[in-house]
Amino acid sequence: MELDDRDRRILTLLQQDCRISNAELADAVGMSASALWRRVRALEEAGVIERYGAVVNPAEMGLGFEAIVHVHLTRHDPDRIVEFIRAIDGCVEVQDCYATTGQADYHLRVLCKDLAAYNTFLERFLFRMPAVASAQTNVVLRTIKRNRPVSL
Amino acid sequence: MELDDRDRRILTLLQQDCRISNAELADAVGMSASALWRRVRALEEAGVIERYGAVVNPAEMGLGFEAIVHVHLTRHDPDRIVEFIRAIDGCVEVQDCYATTGQADYHLRVLCKDLAAYNTFLERFLFRMPAVASAQTNVVLRTIKRNRPVSL
DNA sequence: ATCCCAATTGGCGTAATTTTCCAATGCTTT
DNA sequence: AAAGCATTGGAAAATTACGCCAATTGGGAT
Missing domain, CATH: 1.10.10.10 (Winged helix-like DNA-binding domain superfamily/Winged helix DNA-binding domain)
Incomplete structure (x- = not known):
């Protein structure tokens, strides 16, 4: 269009x-x-507008922990990658997920109640997946900008 | 609340x-x-709902290049950091910006028309800022999830 | 158990908004 | 200049939001 x-x-x-x-x-x-x-x-x-949504404040909803996670996959099994993507897609803690170039294969943004909940996410979910070789957590200290209106 | x-x-x-x-x-x-x-x-x-916004498809708006950028700052001048944040805040290409722990000081998500426009963004904006020591670009190959509704 | 109080709820009327229809306008092509 | 096409504005019809008031609910004190 x-x-x-x-x-x-x-x-x-x-x-x-x-x-x-x-x-x-x-x-x-x-x-x-x-x-x-x-x-x-x-x-x-035309799909230019995908949907209309309320933007909520995660802190007000009791979600006080946020991190950007760099995920490295094992190189071997394509089926496991498909499984990884499907699992990520169904995981409510994962807000965003991008496949990227660079050192990390995937960048996630994860939102949890607190540090303990994040630990549970890692142990029970992320590190259990065969496709995941390693993950590096970058805790969000401050949100400067989130989801700004797309310009142009 | x-x-x-x-x-x-x-x-x-x-x-x-x-x-x-x-x-x-x-x-x-x-x-x-x-x-x-x-x-x-x-x-x-109560501010739980911050606003109501249309979610648009960047590709449909002619924005075909997206990257996650890891920014490393120079350690020296606090004023320059304030300046950096203000500049980021006013930059339409930068969709998200988080201050994080880990190797990078800031994680940005940048959205541009194409690779050439991204190059301009780097040369004319990001690398011109005194606070920026270096930046590593991770090109988005595929968007698995973007801005999912916050759960719980 | 009963009373009292405060908070929350449901129903209804009015005002505002969305959505549709039709005729009018402007731009292109022949 | 006329015809064809896309886009426009206005007004009517259908839907929705918003505010008021009475009714219901739940908790605490007696």
Whole structure:
């Protein structure tokens, strides 16, 4: 889908606040509510907008421990890698997971109640997986930025 | 704020889709629309819900390059660190930034149009900052999970 | 067990918003 | 200039959010 400046403007605003009313958003980008509504709908259908979600504060939900984990896999078995990915996908503690170049094969962001819960995650989950050769934990000391609206 | 099971249920559903109607959400958690609405409002006011935002697909917006960057700072000047954080905060390419323990001082997630744009980001922005001693780029090959709803 | 109090709930009416429909406008191609 | 196509604005219809008030629930004191 081809995006013009108005679409980009709409997307920027909707990323910041998707509960803004159609009329207000229409005003902000300089068009009528109905025309705007159709554009938003097109963006949804094209998959540019994946979903609308509430952004919650993990600390307020009692999740006080966060870490970036560098995971190194054993080189051997492709089936085990598939199994690893499936397991990661189903693990609620893992917020993000990227396959990357560089020293680590995967970068995870893990969110837990506390250090004890994180230890349990490592012992019962991550280190139990045959695909995992080793993992290096980088505890998050401070969150400078999280999930900023995508620009452009 | 103290959260009960219903609050957690509400938060889980709102993270997945915050455009669900009050009536539908009320049904899903088994309460009346008005009672539910009050709980959602309380969650907003307590800051458990930070905001409501559209989740966009970066690839669809023409952002085809993503990397996790490990940043190492020079040890010397605290003012430069403050400057670094301020600069990061204002940089649209940087989606996430965490101060961490471990070898790297900061973990960034950077999103750009392409490799050339990323190179520009490094030369014109990251490597120009006095606080930055070195940075290691880990190109994202595949996104397994991104920003999953926080559980519990 | 009974009373009392506070907190939470459900139902309903009103105001606001979303969504659809239709005619009008502007841009391209012939 | 006319025809075809995509996009627009406005107004009506359907849905939803929001606030009020009475009813219900649960805990603590007597």
